[in-house]
């Protein structure tokens with residue numbers, strides 16, 4: 001069975017029985033807490049001791065088996081589930097609900113030995129090997145697909161009707177180990193995908209700019225996968241391959257979900273644990289929103305690969321902003337989420353792996369709770385004694401029986417949150433949160449296209465997106481992500497931020513205009529609307545399709561060396577910039593909010609604002625070096641539209657509202673004073689919030 005049949009299935013797959021945004025699986029206020037346990041890593045004699053203890057420590061659920069394919073099927077067709085039956089039963093006896101996983105990330109040795117071409121290839125054409133990593137299979141391989149279907153069917157038929165199983169996780173942190181798969185199976189699937197998308201080679205050549213450097217093909221079979229290992233790959237071909245990969249990764253989840261749904265009870269939910277959207281931009285959680293009940297997410301905060309404060313405690317406190325982003329993006333596909341993996345202590349794969357600051361582990365749990373995660377699952381119960389993650393802390397010491405400092409903090413936070421649960425109300429509202437709720441326009445393809453062709457060595461699409469996202473968090477507003485075809489209403493989301501949304505269709509621009517005219521406040525930035533949806537520049541003036549929206553003309557873009565930055569002044573405050581600056585000629589009625597100070601265009605507009613219909617459009621033409629121009633622009637806009645703003649938070653200090661409680665957390669090395677009203681009742685902490693501090697109050 002070749003892959004194009006799978007792609008046509010994509011649209012017809014069984015839809016989730018739940019309407020979006022209806023977290024009926026997690027109806028009560030508060031959060032449920034759980035832990036990962038790998039029976040396959042420990043002697044069978046210890047299972048009862050360990051699972052009993054997990055129950056005694058107060059966990060509500062336990063997570064099994066995402067890497068245990070070889071234990072479930074030690075030889076082809078020889079299925080062994082008695083061991084899993086036993087731990088499921090032990091879990092039930094100890095009051096623990098079970099998250100059961102499909103083991104697709106780890107194909108057994110007998111399978112890759114029998115079918116070596118089931119393994120994916122990296123961009124140099126090197127095949128993965130069995131003793132390498134996980135997630136090594138080629139998702140495009142029909143052999144992989146058929147074996148996964150069999151093991152998932154076995155699992156689902158055994159546990160799909162089992163009341164002890166709470167829900168299902170498909171695979172683990174969906175992606176391909178090599179990020180992209182360059183195997184012959186992937187090439188064939190890609191070619192078929194291109195046939196479906198473009199129909200004819202003429203259309204393919206037109207889309208890929210065929211005449212440029214004689215890139216045209218006369219037959220689809222002449223298509224090669226464009227690899228960045230070779231110089232100057234065709235950017236349009238590359239974007240198509242990235243988009244194909246995105247759909248292939250999603251299709252693996254959709255296929256597995258369809259099998260599970262044939263057997264699962266309606267009470268059992270199905271999800272996967274999406275990871276690091278920043279490192280895996282070819283993974284798009286929106287593609288599985290109909291097949292899964294919701295998207296779960298994972299986050300390890302202290303790797304030092306993430307965006308953090310950079311101050312003297314950043315390596316111990318980690319990145320609270322990326323926890324926010326991960327939660328809010330995962331939440332946006334179906335309206336609710338849970339965090340499947342949260343580190344309890346040191347991790348093993350960071351640049352270096354510092355001990356968290358005492359209190360940090362507690363803060364992370366509180367933060368995940370405050371963000372609205374329906375469950376928090378700590379990774380993992382016991383620190384592994386062998387293999388590739390030896391130095392990753394569990395909540396127990398290496399003896400397996402003593403709770404370590406991270407575990408103690410995790411359990412402390414659980415206890416504190418549970419104590420306050422009776423005070424929580426599902427329907428509690430905050431007027432500030434409701435009147436500032438912000439939509440963020442999301443498109444993986446857009447990010448990929450900019451990353452394929454940065455145009456300035458310091459362009460970083462993620463940092464640009466985070467510039468705005470962090471500004472929103474400093475205001476304390478909540479963010480929901482939306483895809484291009486689902487622009488929300490201004491009633492539900494009075495603000496819509498779409499930074500550097502480079503590829504825009506005319507339909508999208510019309511939808512944005514309708515949103516604004518109906519009362520929405522839209523923020524656009526530098527590269528917005530530069531290209532059409534296939535990544536070609538418009539055969540019009542620069543960014544001309546968005547001129548009517550921004551109420552001005554964009555004259556040109558400029559880029560500077562970092563050593564000779566330009567400057568922009570807004571309300572008496574000067575900001576530097578160097579990566580990307582668009583010079584704007586405002587039309588009649590359009591206000592200039594900031595101007596360039598220097599270069600040959602000194603005095604021209606850098607930030608503009610215009611009223612349009614019932615709403616407004618703010619255009620930020622440059623990207624500032626310290627992100628302050630953007631923050632102050634957002635502050636001005638939100639202040640004008642939503643009234644007095646309660647928070648003016650330093651970066652990496654966060655405030656969240658959940659079910660009647662306000663929670664502030666501090667990921668910086670300085671104490672911060674929080675503007676908690678005199679009349680508030682404070683449950684934890686004080687208005688002066690120290691590093692790793694948690695402040696919980698009710699207004």
Ligand code: GAL
Pocket residue numbers: 172173275298300341347348349379389392
């Ligand atoms: C996660 C992964 C887990 C484990 C963990 C260790 O990204 O899903 O299986 O490897 O990292 O930090």
